[in-house]
Amino acid sequence: MKIGFIGGGKMAQALARGLISSGRYKAENIIASSPKVDNKLLEEIRKLGVATTHDNVEVANNSEVVFIAVKPLQVSKVVSEIAPIFRRDKLLVSIAMGITMRYMETLLPSKSRVVRVMPNTPAVVGAGASAYSLGAGCLDTDSGLVHDLLSTVGFAVEVPEVLIDPVTGLSGSGPSYMFNAIEGLADGGVKMGLSRELSIKLAAYTLYGAAKMILETGDHPAVLKEAVQSPGGTSAYGMHELEKGGFRGLLINAVEAASNRSKSTGDLVLPRQSMENMIYEDDHHEEFTSKRVAIAGRR
Known part of the structure; x- marks a missing residue:
């Protein structure tokens, strides 16, 4: 399978590295593009053995799966650029925050296969958490394909698109919250006499171990x-001290704030639509994907 990345940033690099490391996808079948001003990004991804170019259309022409890995404000330009050569035998996978599938579908030929993904930065070390939603034009086999691609860099699950913004607030932004927690724990260790280096390592292993216990035991965190x-x-x-400071409430607020920010980012970028159309399309898409989600949940 030939895979292309429009955008060569850290997430694109992480995905490409995971695909190649899995042994299921070959470096010579992967191509990435970035503007000429971002030559350094292409130099980094080129080290993986993939082909590089400054031409987005070349990427789309030579790929069966095209990842859109650019900033939200650039999505319209990039998708419009490749639309004239985009055919139904190609799959577009967007990791751009806040950009809805129905908007990208309006820029592409009718019945184009579009997928929206929210990955997170631990994908760089193969421990990512990605959620994805499939557009109305997707084939029944596309869910398995996307799951296979994303699982090379960690956990992957299919959800209705209406949940992508909450996923962004939780796992998309969550690493930042946890880095802050590790830093806070380490500061506490330093205050009580531990070295900075040892405090950070102990704090990081503590969060790693706690997460692993939840995943491997299946027990509820409260237990x-x-x-x-x-x-x-x-x-x-x-x-007791954490609860006095509202620790859990602060985390809940952080997820809510980040989720709302993800949605508002998309609203600012996308053309305005009537509320009636938005409600209809959301309900229609959620109904369309319900069977796929049930299947994906059993993975």
């Missing part, structure tokens, strides 16, 4: 949390 807290113990005292 695991209670198991750590013995009566009158250190964890109970520490948790």
